[in-house]
Amino acid sequence: xxxxxxxxxxxxxxxxxxxxxxxxxxxxxxxxxxxxxxxxxxxxxxxxxxxxxxxxxxxxxxxxxxxxxxxxxxxxxxxxxxxxxxxxxxxxxxxxxxxxxxxxxxxxxxxxxxxxxxxxxxxxxxxxxxxxxxxxxxxxxxxxxxxxxxxxxxxxxxxxxxxxxxxxxxxxxxxxxxxxxxxxxxxxxxxxxxxxxxxxxxxxxxxx
Numbered sequence: 477x478x479x480x481x482x483x484x485x486x487x488x489x490x491x492x493x494x495x496x497x498x499x500x501x502x503x504x505x506x507x508x509x510x511x512x513x514x515x516x517x518x519x520x521x522x523x524x525x526x527x528x529x530x531x532x533x534x535x536x537x538x539x540x541x542x543x544x545x546x547x548x549x550x551x552x553x554x555x556x557x558x559x560x561x562x563x564x565x566x567x568x569x570x571x572x573x574x575x576x577x578x579x580x581x582x583x584x585x586x587x588x589x590x591x592x593x594x595x596x597x598x599x600x601x602x603x604x605x606x607x608x609x610x611x612x613x614x615x616x617x618x619x620x621x622x623x624x625x626x627x628x629x630x631x632x633x634x635x636x637x638x639x640x641x642x643x644x645x646x647x648x649x650x651x652x653x654x655x656x657x658x659x660x661x662x663x664x665x666x667x668x669x670x671x672x673x674x675x676x677x678x679x680x681x682x683x684x
Contacts, residue, residue, distance in 0.1 A: 492518055544615075546591025546608060547576040556580075556589060563587045565622040569612065569641065570665070571595050571629060578665045579627060582673035587625070590615065595633040596640060604640065616648055625680055626654040629664040642683035653680040 492514060500510035517525055541547070542554035549555070556562065556576070566587030570576055576589050592607045615621065624645060628634040642652045655676040665673065 541573065541591070545576075545589045546573060546593065546611075547589055548573045561586070565620055566625060567612075567615065567621050567623070568625040568627050570627045571634070571637075572664075575627060575665045578668070579673060579677075582670040582677070584674040584677045585625075592628075592637070595628060595637040597633045604644075607637075609641070609644070613645075613648075616645070616650060621650055623651040623653060625677070626652065626683065627665065627677075628654070631664075634664075638683060652683045654683050655680050 495514040495517065496507075496510045499505055499513050500507055502510075505513070517528075538550050539548050540550075540552075542549045542552065542557060544553040544557045547554050547556060563586055566585075567590050568579065568585055568587055569590045569592060570579070571592050571594055573591050576591065579585050579589075590608070590612050592609065592612075594602055594607055596602055596604065596607070612624075616624070624641075626638045626641060628638050638654050645652050655673075668676070
């Protein structure tokens, strides 16, 4: 991530300028939002700010990817992987850990997950070996998986990744499907609401 220069407004104390710069590196936080947040924080009770800082550090230290599926968790393996009520015959493949949270909010999928860690993008140097594809194949070989559901973005990289996975997994005799209607083209799962995701899961289609 590129380092943004600290704001240079007249009379702005250097620590405040540095805080604005740091907040501005967060996704979805523009310069004005960063400034408002920084001004709010420096005028808040010191105890409240310390609590926030400790929560940030604690979350970063304790939350890690699940060694099995790649979802965010505090324990290994995660609660989703150890939940015996979930169907091990269905594995939903997503690009990012946050996609697991989005699908869980939809409440329609009761199988297991597998996080790839991104999508194929040769222009950005992301090749198959950079994703958790081999780990997925290992899971398919070890467990009774009958269907792999590809819940990937509907952009060029997502389409290319879905087609590649369908071809690569075809010899294993597993059914490979993909989320169908309801997802807006060119976007990820975070732009879809729970009902849209639920309908997309129900209307998934086979690939190849």
